């Protein structure tokens with residue numbers, strides 16, 4: 001049974017030294033056989049498990065995670081959420097996710113600290129302004145809230161920003177998605193884990209998948225560092241290692257894996273009311289509830305599986321930020337980290353069944369998959385349960401790399417996110 005969280009419970013536990021809380025999910029031992037196994041205990045994997053159990057009645061399933069749940073990109077990202085992508089296919093999946101974010105805390109009875117504080121995408125020249133205005137119109141046609149602000153309105157919405165005309169990269173306007181924002185990454189993973197575990201899903205940590213077993217072109221199980229598990233369905237949700245897992249089943253993907261870094265400043269009083277992103281200077285920034293500025297940029301140029309990244313990228317990131325916010329120049333940086341992101345040629349994800357029966361892949365979200373977490377899990381669960389992608393997932397199968405029907409989102413995928 002899932003324990004309920006409420007203000008009363010919090011108050012009572014506060015008086016009792018917080019000794020009455022039970023673990024939020026079961027740390028399960030692997031069983032010999034499951035109806036489906038999800039590889040990867042990030043946000044997407046946990047969401048997939050939850051929706052498989054809650055909407056498709058598949059409860060004899062497991063999530064296997066090589067480290068601890070939420071220790072991958074889920075725990076490393078800067079949590080920017082928006083749905084203002086250019087093409088209809090992307091708009092549909094990211095808006096599906098945004099609608100699920102709205103109300104997810106109530107559905108899962110867990111405070112995911114969702115903050116719809118608004119996301120600004122800045123324009124620094126006429127060409128960029130034209131492109132952003134086109135995106136606003138495309139968004140509106142898809143029913144997505146989106147507006148264009150001039151420089152004065154940008155300043156009103158985000159007071160610390162420098163809009164002076166003699167700035168290195170003058171700001172002449174921006175798009176604003178008011179429903180966009182940020183949330184708390186750990187809380188999202190824990191919320192899904194808790195809800196999935198309560199429905200019977202086994203969450204198996206410290207269990208690395210080392211091979212995928214097939215017979216006559218169909219999945220029969222997986223080899224892990226904690227033994228063999230038999231299963232007819234394997235669903236990979238392993239951002240950063242999608243192609244590594246795919247190769248275990250003999251599937252090749254057009255994915256490149258790059259480090260992506262972020263860093264935070266020392267905490268300061270609330271100064272940034274929104275998320276600000278600039279493609280041209282290549283930096284973005286928001287402020288966490290603890291007061292730290294959360295700063296990110298683009299990917300490191302080289303391919304790598306190390307969760308670090310180079311100093312030159314951070315240097316560029318900071319100098320780009322200071323073009324927009326010169327007053328941050330005296331802040332000290334507190335910590336830096338990196339994750340590995342799987343990037344597809346068209347900057348769109350892969351949600352697909354494969355030539356190997358029972359082997360499904362959800363990956364290639366690149367630098368911007370956090371915002372899709374609930375939507376991605378929702379449509380992927382549908383694919384795994386029904387063996388066919390639904391209307392939202394259909395444009396993102398791997399067939400598009402043969403047919404040429406790419407969903408080329410490099411522009412709206414923006415500065416990394």
Ligand SMILES: Cc1cc2nc3c(=O)[nH]c(=O)nc-3n(C[C@H](O)[C@H](O)[C@H](O)COP(=O)(O)OP(=O)(O)OC[C@H]3O[C@@H](n4cnc5c(N)ncnc54)[C@H](O)[C@@H]3O)c2cc1C
Pocket residue numbers: 039040041042043044045064065066067068069070071072073074075076077078079080081207208209210237238239240241245260261262296337338339340341365366367368369370371372417
């Ligand atoms: C620095 C940074 C900033 C970002 N900022 C944003 C942002 O602001 N907004 C946004 O939308 N997106 C952002 N992203 C991208 C986003 O984090 C990812 O797209 C998203 O989290 C991917 O979700 P996931 O659950 O698939 O990944 P993960 O959380 O990485 O989950 C995959 C899991 O698979 C596990 N795994 C891998 N191999 C194996 C194996 N062999 N056996 C078992 N388990 C395995 C890993 O340990 C990992 O826990 C950012 C990414 C980074 C790195």
